[in-house]
Amino acid sequence: MQKITPDDIRYADLAQKRFNKRFQGQPHYIFLPTTTQEVIEALQYAVDHRLRPVVRSGGHCLEGFVSDPSAQVLIDTSLMTSLSFDELKGAFAIEAGVTVGEMYRRLFLNWGVVLPAGEHPGIGVGGHILGGAFGFLCREYGLAADYLFAVEVVTVNAAGKALSTIATRQPGDPHHELWWAHTGAGGGNFGIVTRYWVRNPQAVGSDPFTALPKAPSSIITFRIGWEWKDFDETSFAHLVRNFGTWAGQNSAPDSRFTPLCSFLFLNHRNLGKIEMKGLATGPLAAQLIGEHLDAVATPIKLPFTKQLEESGWLRFALNPFPELFQPGSDSAQIKVKDAFFRNPLTDAQIATAWQYLTANATIGGGLAFATYGGKVNEHPVDATASAQRDSIMDVACNAGWIDPQAAAPSLDWVRNFYKDLFADTGGVPIPCEQTDGAMINHPDTDLSSPLWNQSGVPWYSLYYKQHYPRLQQVKADYDPLNIFHHALSIKAAK
Ligand SMILES: Cc1cc2nc3c(=O)[nH]c(=O)nc-3n(C[C@H](O)[C@H](O)[C@H](O)COP(=O)(O)OP(=O)(O)OC[C@H]3O[C@@H](n4cnc5c(N)ncnc54)[C@H](O)[C@@H]3O)c2cc1C
Missing domain, CATH: 3.30.465.10 (Uridine Diphospho-n-acetylenolpyruvylglucosamine Reductase; domain 3)
Known part of the structure; x- marks a missing residue:
């Protein structure tokens, strides 16, 4: 070779x-x-x-x-x-x-x-x-x-x-x-x-x-867009609350809404739009989408654009929501800070989101919500090493930039946004009634930094919870020389 x-x-x-x-x-x-x-x-x-x-x-x-x-x-x-x-x-x-x-x-x-x-x-x-x-x-x-x-x-x-x-x-x-x-x-x-x-x-x-x-034999996608300038803090809070409430009510493994997934993109105000996107599969797809939007979007009573599109599964999967990854996105630098939610955002967290998303700054980023749960939550916690099995949403603060000059202010913004969102729990989403740590597929080295994680809960408990000692034993058994390591890698049991 x-x-x-x-x-x-x-x-x-x-x-x-x-x-x-x-x-x-x-x-x-x-x-x-x-x-x-x-x-x-x-x-x-x-x-x-x-x-x-x-x-x-x-x-x-x-x-x-x-x-x-x-x-x-x-x-x-x-x-x-x-x-x-x-x-x-x-x-x-x-x-x-x-x-x-x-x-x-x-x-x-x-x-x-x-x-x-x-x-x-x-x-x-x-x-x-x-x-x-x-x-x-x-x-x-x-x-x-x-x-x-x-x-x-x-x-x-x-x-x-x-x-x-x-x-x-x-x-x-x-x-x-x-x-x-x-x-x-x-x-x-x-x-x-x-x-x-x-x-x-x-x-x-x-x-x-x-x-x-x-x-899926076919799917229906939806795209909803609001003008950011139409929102005030009350309507913004109403939308965020509706999304969280809906996720809380419809994310059980046996929910009839498991064929629907939905994303709420609270972009920074300077990007001009707040968006929802998602899809549903199966014969009831249009009805599920209609009910979802009636519960989350319609009650806000602000004008929005709405686009529904029927597609074959493969056509969609090979180029899903292409506007999310526009030409040039390959050159971007990004920082993603992830959190699992078991319950919706509190009013204080929504106020923090409003403050950061309307801050007078040129930020390419926002707060993105993805529905979670459904059949993910059907599996016993110990059956796999994926420890979060009762969350309703995965939420991420993210920032992206191309100009190197934008790196410092963007990183500063996204890190402080996340820290303030979880101000009551040391700046991170500790496993508790509301949150449940973060996803290792979206790693964030800040979680191991005492500057950004002041919760007393170590980074590995945020990702792996009670599974960490078991993973440490696997590490000791299969990588005893620690050949494979990085900033958030598992440390062998002693
Ligand atoms: C645009 C984008 C969209 C994403 N969407 C999702 C999503 O929808 N759902 C989700 O769960 N995650 C998502 N992710 C996160 C993604 O799953 C992780 O970043 C994943 O680790 C990427 O795997 P990779 O092989 O492409 O990356 P790489 O950069 O190649 O590797 C990522 C990590 O895995 C290790 N690794 C790679 N290959 C191997 C191997 N063969 N054996 C052992 N270790 C290996 C690397 O050493 C590194 O630590 C997304 C990431 C991006 C950038």
């Missing part, structure tokens, strides 16, 4: 981060393995030469875990793109370099099925599924990690030897804990995932057409 060095024509392209240009790595070598054996060889090379390896699949990490100047060997799985049905396991085998969009495409065109996963088609499954992975269909079908049957991981043992292991959900599997850790611990912790096998836990036999949920 070739080692790509800085003098290679491919190096500059490969060394650059694919999404979120806030970070830049400078690895000595880049490997592009095409098989598990080549991953083993690349990793062994790094270990033998005492070079720090990192792994990348889709390049959509929100922090600098891969594009880290101290990383010396970059192992990029993006040429590992096979997706097939494994009859012996009765599960789809998906290699780490397959992107979410390509996975949707192949599963749909070959078998008419879907793995509920993330929203952006460019995300790599390699760094995605092992972080839980929520998306447009999670209220209806759960997280991608809920379907994980087995995972192949290349790790380094205490003797410094790289080796591959297949770990399965089967209770008697000696590597069951390694499987479990890959249902929510996030990327870059234990080793390099080369392949996932996914199937519905209830599926029997080896029929690919029933091994995963059927893809």
Whole structure:
């Protein structure tokens, strides 16, 4: 296998981060393995030469875990793109370099099925599924990690030897804990995932057409837009309250609204618009959307634009809400600060949101709400490593910029916004009656900083809650030399 060095024509392209240009790595070598054996060889090379390896699949990490100047060997799985049905396991085998969009495409065109996963088609499954992975269909079908049957991981043992292991959900599997850790611990912790096998836990036999949920036969999307200038603090609060109340009332696993997902984008006022977008599947899609908008948007009594569109699932999934990722967004730098909510925002939090979103500043950012729950909340907490199983919304303060001059004010704004939103709990969404920590697929290194997290609850409890000691044991067993580490990686049990 070739080692790509800085003098290679491919190096500059490969060394650059694919999404979120806030970070830049400078690895000595880049490997592009095409098989598990080549991953083993690349990793062994790094270990033998005492070079720090990192792994990348889709390049959509929100922090600098891969594009880290101290990383010396970059192992990029993006040429590992096979997706097939494994009859012996009765599960789809998906290699780490397959992107979410390509996975949707192949599963749909070959078998008419879907793995509920993330929203952006460019995300790599390699760094995605092992972080839980929520998306447009999670209220209806759960997280991608809920379907994980087995995972192949290349790790380094205490003797410094790289080796591959297949770990399965089967209770008697000696590597069951390694499987479990890959249902929510996030990327870059234990080793390099080369392949996932996914199937519905209830599926029997080896029929690919029933091994995963059927893809929606069609969907209806909705887009609602208000002029920011029409809002005052009262109508703003009314809208935020309505969205939270609706999510609180309609996010149980047996809710008839599980086929609907909805987003509220409270953009900064200088961006001109407040928006809602979402989709519903199935024969009642139009009715569900109508009822949702009647509960959340209509009572505000402000004029809004409304666009409904019927689409095939695949057409939508390959280019969902294209206005969210406009040309140029690939060059952007972004900061995302995530929080799970079990209950709606308080009046004080809504007032904080109003203050930051109307602040006299040129900010490209806002506060985004995504409905959560539904079938995600059907699973017992210990069944997977994804610990948050009774939330109703995932909420994120975010900021994006292209001009380097905008970095400091944007970061300052988004960090203080989040800190003030959770002022009553030390600046972070601690597990409590209202909030429940944050999502490891949306990592935020501020949570480990005493400047931004004054709650006394460590970052790992915000992400993993009671699962952290169990994950530490997996780390000790499978990465005893701590070959895989980053700013928020799991520390081995002593
Ligand atoms: C635009 C955008 C939209 C997103 N939408 C969603 C969403 O809808 N739902 C959701 O859950 N998340 C979402 N995310 C977050 C996304 O799931 C995570 O950032 C995920 O880790 C990206 O995986 P990747 O392989 O693309 O990224 P990479 O940058 O390649 O890797 C991310 C992390 O995983 C590790 N990793 C990568 N490949 C492997 C591997 N083969 N084995 C072990 N570790 C590996 C890396 O070392 C790194 O720590 C989104 C992110 C972006 C930027």
